[in-house]
Amino acid sequence: MTTMSERVSEPVTRQVSKRVSQSVFDGSPLRVVLLVDVYDGAQQQFLEAYEQLCNQVASVPGHVSDQLCQSIENPSQWLITSEWESAPPFLAWVNSEEHVRMVQPLHSCVRDTRSLRFHIVRETGGESSARSANRRLQASPRIGDGVIRHALTFTVKPGSEQTVAKILSDYASPQARVDDTTRLCRTSLFMHGNRVVRAIEVRGDLLAALRHVSRQPEVRAVEEAINPYLEHDRDLNDPESARVFFTRAALPAVHHVTSDQECPEAKRLALYYPARPGCGMRLARLLAEQDEARADDPRSPVCGSTIFQRDEIVVRLIDVRGGADADPVLTLGLADPGQAAELTTLLDGAAVGADGSALKGGDLARFLTLARMDLITDRRSAEA
Structure with missing residues (x-):
């Protein structure tokens, strides 16, 4: 007979697909680690700002707890850890305007920050083991491909789309090598109406790669050239303005899956x-x-898919055999009419027609045309 203590020591686990190297939808609890470098002499100011932020975050749905730690070797180095019920509520908060306002008081006393996010896979110790009995933990770790995926999105003034597209396509690629451990692999840039999406693939340190790219003269020139056309003003020479812009522009990858087919x-x-x-x-x-669900379907033309999401913006980046000529039903992954109906309930009316007409009667080819973004540039590094 299984005793209560034996059951407590066995956490609730779930298998993960070997095809999925990244996902925020595991249901596992999330641990967020924020490394903070505080200006010399600003420690008390930072502590007061943190306590104000902590009181506000406590009421955010999905938040569980926080810890604030100060280095025993360098008083300017601090560590904030927080636990969340799962990744989705944290991402909903960290990508919100509410978060931008909450962290504003920290900026005047912080030199640099680095945020890391982890699913909790195992827990040890008496209290932790008892707690994990009621939590959904992964039975096995995810096996990645060594590539970190991220995207940025912003809008330009209506009527400037063609000018912006030309600026964004006519520039020299930055140096792919960032340092001994980090390389730029691929940059894919798309537009849909006046929305720009830049997807980046990196091996190594994403933050180091983003900083490397931002310092390249050819990239700086392009960013300056599109400034007059942006719907929201920014000044990349002003650290606070740049910080707010890139916070709002971040479009995180929430899921990545590959098929078992080679698709050069x-x-x-x-x-x-x-x-x-x-x-x-x-x-x-x-x-x-x-x-x-379709990663193992040999009929599917989709070799790999990355989902990016922030608020109401969802972008699906796919590598497709046959490109635009591939079967729209299989490309969209909506072979089941019920799935198309569910998708219609979640899409903004302007995307499918107020009555969902773009998905009625299996008219997925029309929806594929409406949803497809214009490719501006897709650059691979020879070193990747």
């Missing part, structure tokens, strides 16, 4: 799915589940 001839496409208010994460989850 695959074409890269991007599809834009504007969600109804409050439905962005649900829409991203639906697309992720469809891609995961």
Whole structure:
């Protein structure tokens, strides 16, 4: 007979697909680690700002707890750890305007920050073991491919799309080698109407790669050239303005899946799915589940898929055999009419017609045309 103590020591686990190297939809609790470098002499100011922030975060849905730690070797180095019920509520908060306002008091006393996010896979110790009995932990670790995926998105003034597209396509690629451990692998840039999406693939340290790119003269020149056309003003020479812009522009990858097929001839496409208010994460989850379910289907032309999501913005970046000529049903992953109907309930009315007409009667080819983003440039590094 199984005793209560034996049951407590066995956490609730779930298998993860070997095809999925990254996902925020595991249901596992999340540990967030924030490394903070405080200006000399600003420690008390930082502590007061943290306590104010901590009181506000305590009421955010999905938040569990926080810890604040100060280095025993360097008083300017601090560590903030927080636990969340799962990744989605944390991402919903950290990508919100509410978060931008909450952390504002910290900026005047912080020299640098680095944020790391981890799913909790195992817990040890008496109290931890008892707690993990009621939590959903992974039975096995995810096996990645060594590539970190991230995207940025912003909008330009209506009417300036062609000018911006030309600026963004006519520049010299930055040096791929960042340092001994970090390389730029690929940059894919798309537009949908006046929205720009730049997807980046990196081996090594993503933050180091982003800083490296931002310092390249050719990239700086392009960023300055598009400034007059942006819907929201920014000044990249002002650290605070740059920080706010890149915080709002961040479009995190929430799911990545690959098939078991080699596709050297695959074409890269991007599809834009504007969600109804409050439905962005649900829409991203639906697309992720469809891609995961079809990863082993030999009929699918999709070799790999990355879902990016922030608020109501959902972008699905796919590598497709046959490119735009591939079967739209299989490309969209909506072979089941019920899935198309569910997708319609989550999409903004303008994306499918107020009555969902773009998905009625299986008219997925029309929806594929509406959702498809224009490719501006897709650059691979020879060193990748």
